[in-house]
Amino acid sequence: MAKMDRKWVVLCSAAVAAVYATGYFSTEAEATKTTLRQHPPINIQTNADNPSVAESKNQPKKSLYKNGTFTGMGENRRGSIEVAVTIQNDKITDVEISDFAMHYSESDVVGLPDEVLQNQNAQVSNVSGATYSTQAFQDAVQDALYQAQNS
Amino acid sequence: MKKAKLFMDTVVEIQVVMNGTVTKELVETKVDRAFEAFRKVEQACSRFSPDSELMTACRVIEKPVQISPFLFEPLKFALEMAKWTDGEFDPAIGKAMEEQGYNRHYLTGKSIETPSADSTATFRDIILDEHDHTLYLNKPLVIDLGAVAKGFAIDLAANELRDFESFMVNAGGDLFAGGMDWNGRPWKVGIQHPMKKDQIIDVIEISNEAVCTSGSYERKNTNIPGMHHIINPKTGYSPNDCVSSTIIAPFAMLADAFSTTAFLFGREKGKTLIERVGLRGLFITSDLQIVRVGGTQNDSKEMA
Numbered sequence: 001m002a003k004m005d006r007k008w009v010v011l012c013s014a015a016v017a018a019v020y021a022t023g024y025f026s027t028e029a030e031a032t033k034t035t036l037r038q039h040p041p042i043n044i045q046t047n048a049d050n051p052s053v054a055e056s057k058n059q060p061k062k063s064l065y066k067n068g069t070f071t072g073m074g075e076n077r078r079g080s081i082e083v084a085v086t087i088q089n090d091k092i093t094d095v096e097i098s099d100f101a102m103h104y105s106e107s108d109v110v111g112l113p114d115e116v117l118q119n120q121n122a123q124v125s126n127v128s129g130a131t132y133s134t135q136a137f138q139d140a141v142q143d144a145l146y147q148a149q150n151s
Numbered sequence: 152m153k154k155a156k157l158f159m160d161t162v163v164e165i166q167v168v169m170n171g172t173v174t175k176e177l178v179e180t181k182v183d184r185a186f187e188a189f190r191k192v193e194q195a196c197s198r199f200s201p202d203s204e205l206m207t208a209c210r211v212i213e214k215p216v217q218i219s220p221f222l223f224e225p226l227k228f229a230l231e232m233a234k235w236t237d238g239e240f241d242p243a244i245g246k247a248m249e250e251q252g253y254n255r256h257y258l259t260g261k262s263i264e265t266p267s268a269d270s271t272a273t274f275r276d277i278i279l280d281e282h283d284h285t286l287y288l289n290k291p292l293v294i295d296l297g298a299v300a301k302g303f304a305i306d307l308a309a310n311e312l313r314d315f316e317s318f319m320v321n322a323g324g325d326l327f328a329g330g331m332d333w334n335g336r337p338w339k340v341g342i343q344h345p346m347k348k349d350q351i352i353d354v355i356e357i358s359n360e361a362v363c364t365s366g367s368y369e370r371k372n373t374n375i376p377g378m379h380h381i382i383n384p385k386t387g388y389s390p391n392d393c394v395s396s397t398i399i400a401p402f403a404m405l406a407d408a409f410s411t412t413a414f415l416f417g418r419e420k421g422k423t424l425i426e427r428v429g430l431r432g433l434f435i436t437s438d439l440q441i442v443r444v445g446g447t448q449n450d451s452k453e454m455a
Contacts, residue, residue, distance in 0.1 A: 004401075004428065004429035004430065005427070005428040005429055008231075008405050008409075008428060009401055009402065009405065011227070011228055011231060011405075012228070012306060012401070012402035012404050012405050013402070014224075015220075015224035015225070015227070015228060015303060015306070015404065016224075016306050016307060016310050016402075018220040018223070018224050019220045019221065019224065019307060021220075022219075022220055024191075024219055024220055024221065025187075025188070025191070025307070083157075092258050092259075094156065094190075095156055095157040095258070096154065096155070096156045097155040097156065097157070097162065124339045124340070124341040124351065124354055126319060126321050126326055126328070126338065126339070126340050126341065127324060127340065127341040127342070127343050127351055128324050128325065128326060128340050128341070128342055128343065128362040128363065128364045128397055129324040129342070129343025129345075129364050129366060129368075129369070129395070130324065130343065130345075130364055130365065130366025130367065130368050130369040130370070130395060131160075131161050131301070131322070131323040131324050131325060131364075131369060131370070132161060132162070132323050132324060132369050133160055133161065133257065133323075133369060133370060134157050134160050134161060134162065134257050135257075137157060137162075138257075141157075141258060
């Protein structure tokens with residue numbers, strides 16, 4: 001085996017260190033604060049279905065959504081799913097999934113042609129693959145947004 | 152303890168295996184901070200939010216713009232990769248991605264278009280200043296950090312959790328496995344079957360390592376057959392020699408960038424690339440052959 005090229009490893013560890021060195025990521029002392037305060041509004045706008053809102057930015061306007069955390073339900077191929085969407089000032093700041101698990105059991109393991117598999121005795125709960133999208137959660141997120149809507 | 156949230160158009164699942172020595176409060180604080188890393192990197196690097204740090208900076212031409220390390224560092228890594236591959240990997244691909252329809256924000260449903268961007272721009276038009284932490288663009292262009300940003304967020308999250316004996320950060324199939332699993336054994340990670348969604352084709356064992364897979368079977372282009380979200384910057388087409396490329400590395404950003412680059416290169420050139428840097432991994436070719444690359448080959452059972 002070739003010796004691992006240090007250059008790339010050094011770049012990666014320097015990248016992580018840079019975030020802390022510059023104080024961009026709150027340090028240990030601030031950790032408690034981080035969890036207590038509300039998440040800051042982020043750059044995601046939730047006015048997809050209301051293009052007029054973006055244009056009326058300068059006028060005082062009623063917010064589209066209530067602030068807070070709202071539960072939404074949806075269905076995907078693995079069954080029903082539930083999300084908790086947090087909204088601050090009309091921006092989605094957090095989407096947490098409740099009761100979501102992807103499990104692959106021994107019986108799910110198959111071989112490609114000529115492939116012999118061993119050591120698959122335990123359940124494998126983590127799988128590496130092409131990054132799957134959040135499409136399956138869209139209905140649930142929409143449902144939560146619906147709950148959050150100001151009438 | 153296990154929590155899942157949506158970031159970067161995927162599901163980020165963070166798990167810390169509880170043992171006697173850690174308190175629930177500490178684990179929760181650290182897991183929240185780990186998720187915060189994803190939030191910060193997404194806010195900095197998203198090509199899908201017009202007001203992300205990346206898209207804001209991309210609107211400034213021929214003038215240095217100061218950027219945060221959440222953007223600077225992954226961009227620097229992507230540019231190094233671009234230089235090293237002489238532009239066969241290129242973060243200036245953003246405009247082409249937009250044109251192919253990869254421009255929709257997963258939460259808002261809003262599409263983004265950058266009509267002013269020059270589709271002939273390359274990584275050579277993106278200049279970073281190490282000293283001032285600035286970005287300078289020669290031409291209007293859209294930077295795409297799809298091959299590094301998620302990996303970087305995983306690395307930051309793992310760094311937040313490093314004091315725990317056993318943890319997992321899994322961002323939609325790209326992951327970092329910390330320590331040993333709940334049985335005190337190396338973490339088992341399945342490799343997704345490219346055709347059968349509920350099945351895996353192989354299992355690898357890792358500890359304190361990242362695994363990232365680039366593949367063509369998710370995020371296909373629904374309008375153009377054969378096209379998907381990995382595009383060769385030189386030809387404008389999607390490579391299809393492999394259907395997936397999995398790389399194991401000490402950092403997720405490293406695994407992420409190299410899995411994408413190896414996918415772009417295809418099995419032969421990809422193998423040379425991975426072996427040259429001393430990494431290891433596994434390609435699945437379009438005719439569903441498994442090609443193991445790098446490493447000691449001890450875990451290779453069937454390859455004659």
